[in-house]
Amino acid sequence: MALPAATKVQVEGSRGPLSTARSKAVLAALEARALDTNIFDRHLAVEEALAGSPLVAGNKVVLLQDGPSTYEAMFAAIRDAKDHINLETYIVEDDEIGQRFAAALIAKQRQGVAVHLVYDAVGALGTPREFFTALEDAGIKVLQFNPVNPLLAKAGWNVNQRDHRKLLIVDGRSAFVGGINISAVYSGGSIKSASRTDKRLPWRDTHLHIEGPVVAEFQKLFMDTWAKQKGEALPPRNFFPLPAPSGKEVVRAIGGAPDEPFSAIYATFISAINSAETEVLLTNAYFAPDPQLRTALKDAVRRGVDVRLILPSATDSALIFHVGRSYYDELLRAGVKIYERREVLLHSKTALIDGVWSTIGSTNLDWRSFLHNQEVNAVVLGAAFGAQMRAAFERDLAGSVPILLAQWEQRSLTLRLKEGFARFWEYWL
Numbered sequence: 001m002a003l004p005a006a007t008k009v010q011v012e013g014s015r016g017p018l019s020t021a022r023s024k025a026v027l028a029a030l031e032a033r034a035l036d037t038n039i040f041d042r043h044l045a046v047e048e049a050l051a052g053s054p055l056v057a058g059n060k061v062v063l064l065q066d067g068p069s070t071y072e073a074m075f076a077a078i079r080d081a082k083d084h085i086n087l088e089t090y091i092v093e094d095d096e097i098g099q100r101f102a103a104a105l106i107a108k109q110r111q112g113v114a115v116h117l118v119y120d121a122v123g124a125l126g127t128p129r130e131f132f133t134a135l136e137d138a139g140i141k142v143l144q145f146n147p148v149n150p151l152l153a154k155a156g157w158n159v160n161q162r163d164h165r166k167l168l169i170v171d172g173r174s175a176f177v178g179g180i181n182i183s184a185v186y187s188g189g190s191i192k193s194a195s196r197t198d199k200r201l202p203w204r205d206t207h208l209h210i211e212g213p214v215v216a217e218f219q220k221l222f223m224d225t226w227a228k229q230k231g232e233a234l235p236p237r238n239f240f241p242l243p244a245p246s247g248k249e250v251v252r253a254i255g256g257a258p259d260e261p262f263s264a265i266y267a268t269f270i271s272a273i274n275s276a277e278t279e280v281l282l283t284n285a286y287f288a289p290d291p292q293l294r295t296a297l298k299d300a301v302r303r304g305v306d307v308r309l310i311l312p313s314a315t316d317s318a319l320i321f322h323v324g325r326s327y328y329d330e331l332l333r334a335g336v337k338i339y340e341r342r343e344v345l346l347h348s349k350t351a352l353i354d355g356v357w358s359t360i361g362s363t364n365l366d367w368r369s370f371l372h373n374q375e376v377n378a379v380v381l382g383a384a385f386g387a388q389m390r391a392a393f394e395r396d397l398a399g400s401v402p403i404l405l406a407q408w409e410q411r412s413l414t415l416r417l418k419e420g421f422a423r424f425w426e427y428w429l
Contacts, residue, residue: 012054012213053253059212060247061380063360063388064178067186070207071097077170077209078104084114084237086169086222090123090162090362091181094131101182102131106138114237115140118225120163121147123181143231145374154230161258164362164373166207167222172241175218177253177378178207178360179285179349201314204344206283206392208360208378210251213243217253221376224255249380256363256375265363265377266370270296272353279306281352281393283341287311287324288366288426294327298334306337310396313340318418320366323426326419332405339400348396349377352389356382367427 064070078085085108092098109115117135119127121144132142145163147153168176180186188202210218219239226234256265273280273296280300287309289297300307309331315321328338351359361377363369380386 012056053217053255055250055252055381056212056214056217057250058243058245058247059210059214059249059251061249061251061378061385062209063385063392064176064207064209065392066189066205067097067180067203068189070176070178070180070205071100071186073209074168074176075100075104077168077174077176078108081108081113081170083171084116084239085171086116086167086219088118088163088165088167088222088225089182090120090164090166091183092117092119092124092127092131093181093183094127095184097184097187098127098131098182102135105140106135109139114235116143116226116231116234117141118143118145118163118222118229118231120145122159122162123164141232141234143226143229145225145229155228158258160372162368162373163225164369165221165225165255165376166362167218167376169215169219169222172219172239173211173215173246175210175215176207177210177218177362177376179205179347179362180207185345201343201345204341204346204348204396206348206350206360208380210378212246212249212251214251214253214378216240216243218376221253221255225374228259249382249385251381252379254361254377254379256370256373256377258372258374263370263375265361265375268379269293269351269359269363272351272357272359273297273300275357276300276305276353277303278354279308279352281308281310281390282365283310283346283348283350283393283396284365285312285315285347285349286317286320286364286366286369287327288320289324289327290367290370293365294330297331297336301335307335308337308339308397310339310341310346310393310400312346313342313401314345316345319422319425322415322418322422323366325415326423328403328408329405332403332408338403339397340403341396341400343399346396350389350392352386352393355386355390358386358389371427 064073085105105115117140136142146158146161148159150157166178166180185203186205223239254265254268256263270292297307311324312321332338349361349363358380359377361375363375363377369375
């Protein structure tokens, strides 16, 4: 995948683009806080060209881990909504959590708040039509992304293209983005509890709550999806309120879609790894690295970068699980450190590079995310937020076991056959 040429970096503030001098000052401050790294000099210009969206200053970012804390924050934001609620999700299930969301959204619609929902046809394949009919009967505008039935498609049809985003926007001022779908599988946190009676593995995931001017960029992504899928005309609402600073974080919203010439998220990710000077810390649920990603990771090790991956030890998708494991030999031999998270079903998609470049979103490190899915990520710049990400990574690391090359080479023939079979399908998984 060829990357476009670099362009000048400019940071946006709450009142529009900052002056060149002010942009330099913001980046210089971030670099100073990063303690001896020029990651910004080396990758931000490329990222700007690739992402097609600005760095935006003046945001408040809250790191959310697992379903309970994320849902609590979402429901609080929904209760406080005054103008509109825009929700885009891959999975919405007709279970306890789905019903709670439905009730909360219907209540706001009846209060005069305009509610709009985009859900993926495949992700919600098991959700009965009656669930969505109840929302529509209450006045909520509901749009199915790329229906499985081509007769229902309004914007062309390609069953392999899916909307994998998890995005909630409230009043154009508050956004939630990350890996958490609307499903009761997230009802339990991933921290072990002596009182837990459910024998199923708890889901471990990560989300963000963002307030501030960058929410407008996430709003644009939602409205672009709505328009491309030919949703019913949205009512006149204050979708883009006058931006006001809410915090000190510098954030970029990055969306990916299969109809674009290249994946901005993928290219940004590769750029960040290629710019790494000290460490690359990745946590990802579905790992099927293409040649360019594998090369970037191995090259980083050769430069002296500490590259560590936390991957699942159990999964809800056996094929992608074994595809990822089929690359362990190659990566371990190159010096990449691999750990498998135990006692949870890992679903997080996060990265921390050099302690200052963080990303959280819906994007997995597999072919599907980069080629076939709509995805959305937030990139957060700065050492303060990076410290939070490091703490989360270290907690996951404490619950993981290292995969050592000598032991891995002794794995069974059965596992090797599963890896070979899965590798054959990796492009389509």
